[in-house]
Amino acid sequence: MKASESAIQPFLERLMCRSSLDNDDQQKVLSLPAQIILVESNKDLIPDKEFTSHSCLVVSGISARYVQSKEGHRQIAALHIRGDMPDLSSLLLPHRSSGLQTITPSTIAFIPHNALHELTKSPAIAEAFWRDTMVDAAISTQWIVNLGQRDAPARIAHLICELATRYQKSHDGNEFEFALPLTQQHIADAVGISVVHANRAVQMLKNHGLMLIANRQVQVLDWRLLCRAADFDPTYLYLSCTSSGQ
Amino acid sequence: MKASESAIQPFLERLMCRSSLDNDDQQKVLSLPAQIILVESNKDLIPDKEFTSHSCLVVSGISARYVQSKEGHRQIAALHIRGDMPDLSSLLLPHRSSGLQTITPSTIAFIPHNALHELTKSPAIAEAFWRDTMVDAAISTQWIVNLGQRDAPARIAHLICELATRYQKSHDGNEFEFALPLTQQHIADAVGISVVHANRAVQMLKNHGLMLIANRQVQVLDWRLLCRAADFDPTYLYLSCTSSGQ
DNA sequence: CGTCAGTTTGACTGGAATCAAAACCTGTGG
DNA sequence: CCACAGGTTTTGATTCCAGTCAAACTGACG
Numbered sequence: 001m002k003a004s005e006s007a008i009q010p011f012l013e014r015l016m017c018r019s020s021l022d023n024d025d026q027q028k029v030l031s032l033p034a035q036i037i038l039v040e041s042n043k044d045l046i047p048d049k050e051f052t053s054h055s056c057l058v059v060s061g062i063s064a065r066y067v068q069s070k071e072g073h074r075q076i077a078a079l080h081i082r083g084d085m086p087d088l089s090s091l092l093l094p095h096r097s098s099g100l101q102t103i104t105p106s107t108i109a110f111i112p113h114n115a116l117h118e119l120t121k122s123p124a125i126a127e128a129f130w131r132d133t134m135v136d137a138a139i140s141t142q143w144i145v146n147l148g149q150r151d152a153p154a155r156i157a158h159l160i161c162e163l164a165t166r167y168q169k170s171h172d173g174n175e176f177e178f179a180l181p182l183t184q185q186h187i188a189d190a191v192g193i194s195v196v197h198a199n200r201a202v203q204m205l206k207n208h209g210l211m212l213i214a215n216r217q218v219q220v221l222d223w224r225l226l227c228r229a230a231d232f233d234p235t236y237l238y239l240s241c242t243s244s245g246q
Numbered sequence: 247m248k249a250s251e252s253a254i255q256p257f258l259e260r261l262m263c264r265s266s267l268d269n270d271d272q273q274k275v276l277s278l279p280a281q282i283i284l285v286e287s288n289k290d291l292i293p294d295k296e297f298t299s300h301s302c303l304v305v306s307g308i309s310a311r312y313v314q315s316k317e318g319h320r321q322i323a324a325l326h327i328r329g330d331m332p333d334l335s336s337l338l339l340p341h342r343s344s345g346l347q348t349i350t351p352s353t354i355a356f357i358p359h360n361a362l363h364e365l366t367k368s369p370a371i372a373e374a375f376w377r378d379t380m381v382d383a384a385i386s387t388q389w390i391v392n393l394g395q396r397d398a399p400a401r402i403a404h405l406i407c408e409l410a411t412r413y414q415k416s417h418d419g420n421e422f423e424f425a426l427p428l429t430q431q432h433i434a435d436a437v438g439i440s441v442v443h444a445n446r447a448v449q450m451l452k453n454h455g456l457m458l459i460a461n462r463q464v465q466v467l468d469w470r471l472l473c474r475a476a477d478f479d480p481t482y483l484y485l486s487c488t489s490s491g492q
Numbered sequence: 493c494g495t496c497a498g499t500t501t502g503a504c505t506g507g508a509a510t511c512a513a514a515a516c517c518t519g520t521g522g
Numbered sequence: 523c524c525a526c527a528g529g530t531t532t533t534g535a536t537t538c539c540a541g542t543c544a545a546a547c548t549g550a551c552g
Contacts (some may be wrong), residue, residue, distance in 0.1 A: 067391045070477045075394040077387045089384070092377040097384050097482040121369065130376045131338040133383060138335070138343050140386035141323045145313045147393035148321040148438030152508080183530065192394030194509055199531065215517090231316045236343040398540080429498065440541055445500060461549095 004034040007059045007109045010083035018135065018238045019128035028119060034109040045100040045108060046087055054110040055091055058084045061106025062181065066189070067098045076190040078139065079103075079182075081166060088133065091116055104181045131238075138236040147192045150231070152201035153208075155191035157230035160211060160218055165234045170223060177219040184213075205229075250280040253305045253355045256329035264381065264484045265374035274365055280355040291346040291354060292333055300356040301337055304330045307352025308427065312435070313344045322436040324385065325349075327412060334379065337362055350427045377484075384482045393438045396477070398447035399454075401437035403476035406457060406464055411480045416469060423465040430459075451475075 012029050015021065021029070036059065039045070045056050045063060058080050065078040065086055077098055080086040086100050091113050102108075120126040142162070146155050160180075164170045169178040182190075188198035206212040210226045212219050220226060227233075258275050261267065267275070282305065285291070291302050291309060304326050311324040311332055323344055326332040332346050337359050348354075366372040388408070392401050406426075410416045415424040428436075434444035452458040456472045458465050466472060473479075 065387070067387070067395075069391065069395045073395045075391045077390045089380045092373065093380050093384065093484060095481045095484075098387055120373070123367065123369075123372070126369070126372055126376070127338065127366070130372070130379065133376065133379050134335045134339050137379060137383040137386055138339065140383055140390060141311070141313070141344055144323045144386060144389050144393060145315065145321045147390060149313075149315045149319045185530080195531085196510080196533090197508055199533090200508090203532085233343075235341045238339060238341075431498080441499085442501090442542080443540055446540090449500085 005030045007036050014083035015128045034111050036109050039102050039106050057109040059107040061104040063102050065098050074189050153204045161230045161232040174223045180218045181216040251276045253282050260329035261374045280357050282355050285348050285352050298336050303355040305353040308349040311344050320435050399450045407476045407478035420469045426464045427462040
């Protein structure tokens with residue numbers, strides 16, 4: 001297997017979680033040309049100018065889609081992990097409306113737009129891409145609810161529930177842990193509160209025996225209760241990977 | 247022109263704002279079968295059960311995509327106006343993750359999924375649909391920023407700016423007005439604050455000479471300033487309709 | 493003229509931002 | 523091995539924003 005194939009593998013797996021592709025289409029995805037680059041933390045992945053010619057794919061690490069408001073505040077609008085294609089939208093929407101930055105050291109694959117465009121000539125692949133875009137939109141909707149309606153602890157709980165599920169860690173029972181290299185500043189920027197307040201909310205979750213965050217690890221102490229506190233329902237993520245596709 | 251064609255016309259216009267379709271494809275869109283229904287206000291448009299077989303299209307009026315949180319609070323996640331297809335996502339994502347309700351008396355066209363699916367066999371149309379999904383996602387991203395970072399008056403200002411632009415009213419100079427039949431409760435639910443607070447924020451905008459809302463009309467007093475206050479940049483809406491296509 | 497939905501106002505309270513400073517790591521180089 | 527610098531987490535004190543409750547007001551409509 002070529003280096004680029006193994007880099008694209010997680011992306012294909014993601015697609016296959018939600019859509020079904022025949023062998024031919026799978027092969028086409030895997031043979032996408034990709035330039036694989038190691039990127040350190042806090043580096044911008046897409047330039048500010050219009051008309052990028054590549055989309056990038058997270059192979060490892062975490063990246064954040066963010067918007068910087070006029071007063072210097074930053075809002076993280078999405079977090080992207082292994083297998084995600086954060087700026088697929090640049091393929092059809094040339095104006096960049098949000099920035100993209102690595103949070104941890106990451107390996108990123110850059111894929112030329114024309115190759116992606118070529119790929120979408122296969123209807124099944126086009127549909128799979130479209131479906132993934134829809135799931136991203138569904139996630140955004142949930143973030144809107146999170147920001148608009150829940151208090152600080154619930155917002156953080158929901159974020160953690162979402163990430164645990166996307167990392168597929170939520171099936172390991174009611175008590176488990178997983179690596180999550182976010183600082184409290186990142187969490188604060190994602191759920192729209194200040195760092196100080198994020199800290200207190202995290203402690204609140206700890207004191208209630210729901211979860212704790214320490215040295216880049218999240219330890220879920222009571223998954224059931226955490227989901228309840230977060231009002232979390234995983235269906236919107238469409239990640240029932242066990243069954244192939246819908 | 248058949249009744250269903252004229253109902254679908256605004257939808258086609260919307261698509262044409264962002265994508266270019268040849269005559270053949272345009273004709274295909276227009277001849278979509280549609281069941282046109284008049285709906286009163288505050289009626290749910292999609293059933294709670296899974297596997298709807300139709301998507302709906304707003305021909306006139308306003309509908310809200312919303313999520314009801316456990317404690318009974320409601321968050322409006324998107325507003326849909328003439329030409330929008332609010333639940334296009336049900337075509338590829340069978341589980342409904344948000345509700346859809348008319349805000350005003352509306353005329354809605356219901357279009358069977360299989361007809362839409364058939365339509366996407368034309369690559370240009372599929373791409374146009376996909377692009378529209380991406381714009382919806384971009385709008386959601388802006389709402390996240392709105393809820394996460396701005397204070398109440400700015401949130402409302404941003405909402406108004408967005409709607410004015412989507413109604414294409416923002417080209418009528420620096421001072422103009424347009425119909426917007428939202429109650430302050432709706433505004434509050436959309437920007438994540440209480441009605442009382444929404445009221446005070448609206449008055450603040452009035453006192454600063456930016457805009458005023460009265461009898462289902464928004465009167466923009468200083469578009470330039472309003473945009474500044476809202477930190478509004480319309481590019482994410484991709485509505486430069488004057489030029490045809492992207 | 494009463495009703496009802498929507499808007500406006502006031503008084504009160506709690507939550508969250510801000511500012512500031514201290515404690516805590518973790519990797520670095522002396 | 524220690525000291526140190528950096529980023530991160532924690533804590534406290536203060537201020538202010540925004541939610542809640544409750545009540546009055548406005549218009550439209552039957």
